Amino acid sequence: MMEANELAILIPVLPILAMPVILFLGQLFNGNAKWKGFWKEGGTISTAVMAIVFLLSLWLIVGHVSAFSEGSDDAIVTDVGNWVSYQLFTEHGDMKAQDLGFGMQLDHVSVMLLFVASFLCLLISIFSMGYMNTDKINENRNHRFYAEFVLFCAGMFGMVLADNFLWLFIFWEIMGLCSYLLIGFYYERPSASYAAKKAFLTTRVGDVFLFVGLLIMHAEFGSWDFSVVFNAANIGAADAGLIKAMLLLMFIGAVGKSAQFPLHVWLPDAMEGPTPVSALIHAATMVNAGLYLVARMFPFFAAPAMAGELSDVALLIAMIGGITAFMAAAIAFVQKDIKKVLAYSTMSQLAYIFTGLGASLWFVNNGHDELAFFAFGASMFHLFNHAMAKGMLFMASGSVIHEMHHAHHHLEHSEGEHDEDDEDHFDAQDMDNMGGLASRMPITAIAMAVGSASIIGIPLIGGFWSKEGIVGSAWKAAMYDGGGLFIIPAILVLLTAGMTGFYMSRMWFMTFAGKPKTEVAAHVEETTPFIPIPLVTLTIMTLGGIIFAGLNFAGWLGENSSNLSLSHAPSHLWHEITHAFLALGSDGKIDPLILIITWTTILLSMVIGPFYAMSLYGGKLAKGQKAHWSIAWIVALSGRIHSSYKFDNSVWAESGLSTALRNRLYFDQWYDALMLKIVVPFSYAAAWFDRRIIDGVIKGIETGSQEASRNIRSLTTGSARDYIMMAALGTLALFLLIWGVA
């Protein structure tokens, strides 16, 4: 176990080292047949590195879990080394030596995130070898993709492991940089480079606030180390108002990174990147960073000195969560692009986690520790479930898009008249071009069905176990004294549960059920190598949510219990099930409120949402096509509902609200207008100031000295007689001067 801790530094360092190697080799062997074949233009290196990192992480995690089971309740901290020492002026005017070292801290939350990140990064790397290397458009530049990919992963690993807020911020920014590079991978497309800039600048707004927050932290605590900052005595000694400001600023940073209202605009556009990048950003890394940061705020809220002081911060976090969850789900209703639906679904699910964290922070700040740990565990467990399901959904959507694209290519070629310009008219991501794929892409269809079920929260599958906890916690917080305003996010997340049921089912039925809507969809085949591996793995992971629930994973994450033991699993699973379906409290009594809410959630998300989706978008497969048995019944059911219950949704579809949703509630327009009204005139003024005042002074000095030197230069005629004259006059002047002084 000691060895694992010593090797832990390799987890972020290996991918960082792999980046220049891949870039260099890529430049060296670009176009080489072996480089493309065996080495997959760097994909093999990236996958190998990710595999090593995953094994190291597993080793570390197993050691960590067993250490906790043996009763040690402290986080494991490894000090790697000192980076820089500096002097700090204290209030009394004397200097204090300060070290800024890089160390690693492992506790329940970072262990969970490390597992999620390393596991998904490995799977996405495998997926990319199939997805990226079989597409002509990526040829000879895949090494750039893999190099940026490994650096991105390194950023996530480093951020999760850091024991210091400054290092957390540094790795956070590495991720920001790589997201910019990867979203703009197809930089020749104006939309992609626009999306890359948008993602970078929007998250940058949050990052600036985060950094100001971190500066306040350093001013208050004199350190960024977790061990110093989280110390309850230190928090007690600090100024409560400043702590509150610091937490708010840090929360704005998290809002930007996790794409919450009002800084959410970058995430849908981030779909311009290749699909593995979408999976990476939305499942494994970037968006989880913001949640991780908020989860790390827990000790501030738990400190006795701050009790009751930070309720409104917690409420704000939950509010932002509730609003985003509802808004994103509403926008997802009308999206036609399969990846955009998933993007909005990501925003909505992350918002759930924010709501859960908000409730947890509120509870702990108001002294309800037991409930706080429960909500915290549920939120973190939802993060885990969502990452697994969403990583799979994105890869499945990538599989669909990839095969649609290939089928389209194939058709074009067989018709004999291949027209390059024509390619742009066909949108391989538009769900209106799909339909009936259930029989043609069985693995993808099953994976997507399971993933959607997990996101919807169908009982016993993945996300169900955690979503119940979040919704229940929000309602419980609303019932307590002083938490009345929690009723708003509580109602919003409850409604969103039903909306999730609708838009996820809509996506699945539009893609896989019914008859093929285009010629292309009728010719799709699932043939690309590597792609099924991550899909199958993650399907099993998502279905295995029940095992994690049985292990009391949520409780473990909430640091309620320090035990992850298999022997208690069956009894605990039974406890979880009774808790979830009968709302049995630990005292054995049924909580009527939670019971009602649970069953309302299940009714909304499992029955009403999918029912509407089926009646609008369902349908039987074309004649002669048979889907795999596990999904055939869903398709058949949807066909029956579609033919028996007709809804006329044209009134709604043509309403102003629907148009507004299709235009993403005009957020982009508002922001653009705001930029034009405020930022652009300010930029012009700044440019004028720079040109006239700053450059003007410099240029004035420059032209002045040139003018003077030109005048002086005219004295040097080159004629010896003039020089004699000057020497004589000079001597005379000197003589007169000496005479005058004397």
Add this chain to the structure above:
Amino acid sequence: MIDPSWVAGLGVFLFCIGLWGAFTRKNAIIVLMSIELILNAVNLNFIAGAAQYGDATGWVYTAFAIAIAAAEVAIGLAIFLAMYSQHETISLDEVKLLKH
């Protein structure tokens, strides 16, 4: 014995002639001669000083100045020769090499 002030006065007179010559003449050789005149005016000044105060230093400096002046004439004439072979003139109005 002539009063040293007359010697010094002659020195001033010669100095002015030399300066005037150096300013006005175009021909480099005449300018060189004028400069020699200035030098000798200075020598006379030294001698006047030495005679006045009965100090041999002035004589010694004069001897030095004459020796150096001889060397200077030699270099000056050599420069004029080189100048002539390059530009075919030794008129100071036309030669402005010192500008560069």
